[in-house]
Amino acid sequence: MEDSLSAAAIARDLGTRFMGQKIIYYPMVTSTMEVARQEAQRGVVEGTVLITDEQTAGRGRMRRVWLSPRGNIALSVVLRPDISYLPFLVMIASLAVIQSIAVITGLKPQIKWPNDILVNGKKVCGILIENSIRAKLVDYSIIGIGINVNDKFSQFPEILPFATSLSQELGMDVSRLSVIRQLLIEAEKLYLTLPGQAVYQEWRDNLATLGKRVQVKWNKSEYEGIAESVDADGALLLRHADGTATKFIAGDVTLRE
């Protein structure tokens, strides 16, 4: 049976300083990114979480649709970081997701550059970050996280070759509440290490992509090579067969091996 979410159940004795200290829950919403933006513009406190059971217009990267049926996690967190922290947000979100999944389920997720989370090679989570910057100051940043938790993919069997869920991997349902609470705890812990290189180093160490032969799709072009390194801004360096290299700050990566 599906575990029920509520703001009170998520926040109860969470023990964080600010992450998840205010939670706004919707049974159904267009997109948590949309309501997070409205709340951020109204001045909501840093660390506020917008969470729903179901999105009717979930958004993915590069203007894609994010399928968001019941049983999964769809949430957005409003932050007000220093501008120098922006490159680290995706690293923090990715690390918080893999750590929380590992703690709660024992699975061993990996990060596929730039911000997909894989379990056994299939996508289990996507991350979307939207920033509002005015005069070199961050007004707000929104981290959106979608985790396939108890999805059986009965509505969308066509994505089964590429996507998975925690329950699919474990053969049993997983408590969304436990994953969400752990996620908020891990995210705050990582965020509070900034400024510093610890987040970057840990992110780099958990990338499934490095050292692998990959294809990068960016701006309607495709590039092949070895994913050689990532820098502290999150950019990927792709080494081509002819020895030249291309740096990407965004793109879609397919692992070739």
Ligand code: BTN
């Ligand atoms: C991607 O992999 O393309 C990113 C997907 C991000 C999905 C999450 S679900 C919660 C939040 N609300 C949205 O509409 N999108 C993000």
